[in-house]
Amino acid sequence: MAVQSIGQPSREVPTVNATGGPVLALSAAIWPAALVGLITATAYSLFSWRQWSSYTVLSWDLGIFTQLAKQYAAVQSPVVTIKGDGYNLLGDHFHPLLVLLGPIYAAFPSAFTLLIVQNLLFGVAAAVITHAAGRLLGRWAGLVFGLAFAFSWGLQGAVEAQFHEVAFAVPLLALSLSALLSQRWTACMLWAMPLVFVKEDLGLTVAVIGLVLAYRSRRTLGIWLAAWGVGWFGIASLIVLPLLNPDDRWAYTQSIDPATLLSDPASLFQSEKGITLALLVVASGAIALRSPLALVLLPTLAWRFTSDNSGYWGHSWQYSAVLMPVLFCAALDAIGACRSSPLRLLRGYGRVAPVLIVVAAVALLPQLPLAKLANTAGEFSTQRSEAANAALAVVPPGSLVESDVGLIGYLVDRNTVYWIGNANPTPDYLVVDLESGGLPEEWPSARAAAAQLHPGVSFHTVFSRGGYEVAKRIDD
Secondary structure (H helix, E strand, O other): OOOOOOOOOOOOOOOOOOOOOHHHHHHHHHHHHHHHHHHHHHHHHHHHHHHHHOOOOOOOHHHHHHHHHHHHHOOOOOEOOOOOOOOEHHHOOOOHHHHHHHHHHHHOOOHHHHHHHHHHHHHHHHHHHHHHHHHHHOHHHHHHHHHHHHOOHHHHHHHHOOOOHHHOHHHHHHHHHHHHHOOOHHHHHHHHHHHHHOOOOHHHHHHHHHHHHHHHHOOOHHHHHHHHHHHHHHHHHHHHHHHHOOOOOOOOHHHEOHHHHHHOHHHHOOHHHHHHHHHHHHHOOOHHHHOHHHHHHHHHHHHHHOEOOHHHOOOOOOOOOOHHHHHHHHHHHHHHHHHOOOOHHHHHHHHHHHHHHHHHHHHHHHHOHHHHHHHHHHHOOOOOHHHHHHHHHHOOOOOEEEEOOOOHHHHOOOOEEEEOOOOOOOOOEEEEEOOOOOOOOOOOOHHHHHHHHOOOOEEEEEEEEOOEEEEEEEOO
């Protein structure tokens, strides 16, 4: 088989032979991608199950998105009471594509379903990247490259942080950018277009993809894609989000302060940002910077690094998941360009870069979340699981519940749930996790929290074990 450079579609015409011809050729090209996708989804689902069964909850986000899926499953607007009474989640972030969760949740009504959905989406992205890498690097090298992407630090951070809307962006970016690499211009545009319905800032990412597409294809469809991205970013941030947000504004604009950045440029160079950039360079063997696809990283990095919220700067949580398909597609693009370069040094680096990428991925593994699977007893202790199950069993289905983070994702399937930190209606039950639920120190018990939150209403503790407490409202 002739070697082809990245960005050049195959001109080979399959020939039928006695051993099966094009069917076997197709299966030989597909099975590495399918295998990597299966390994990815399985490994991440095992991690998610360990989290779920040990009642490991890092934030309220899984509960929030489960309420959204529950609402969509009932063909209702995504009113999420965890965020506030009557809070429409489309006023928080613009993610109408999450309506796809509705029928899935209707069939499998559990917050754990969302974790599996995210893991499957990451598996699809890994399969796509593996297939694209196989076209350039060969079957086995492409398989290993795909695994490096599959277990990259950005995706592992997102899996550990549990479900977020960007799970849908990862395969869409992989499909769009891999299509661009193989000069399937229309497919690139079509896969990029739905990104604007995943999260509002991805409209700017789509715009940059459009500009790169216009540059590569020399066709106007790239300009139209850029206009689509900018247009939807404007519609989402200036119209939809302020209209649906209870404060009549885009909720996250206040975290970006251009005046402070201009007066103190050094604020752009905190160490957490440097670590994130260094990890991007290391994970791609530094070669991705030679591709114009690296420009697609900029919108996400820009909003994160110009924010005054330090949680956005680092390499953990879900914020870097969308960077991974961009980074690895940019690396493939640059590898192909280097291998066809007239300069011997670049040709040599094009051959070495895939090895460096894989070595970097392996070297980072011990510090990443999946490494916890090697010590499940210590990292995913089930010592409190029986108490957690018992606490959940105390709350009857259909109850109005106020909860901290501890069991919030486990309560939403059967109950109307509010987060304890908001001003909420008086609940039937108040459920707290005194060990890791995030309660203030001045609330040492469920009844103490109830007395502060709902003065004049009597609550009786009906369960207390393993750090979990449930208090029931006493009606006069």
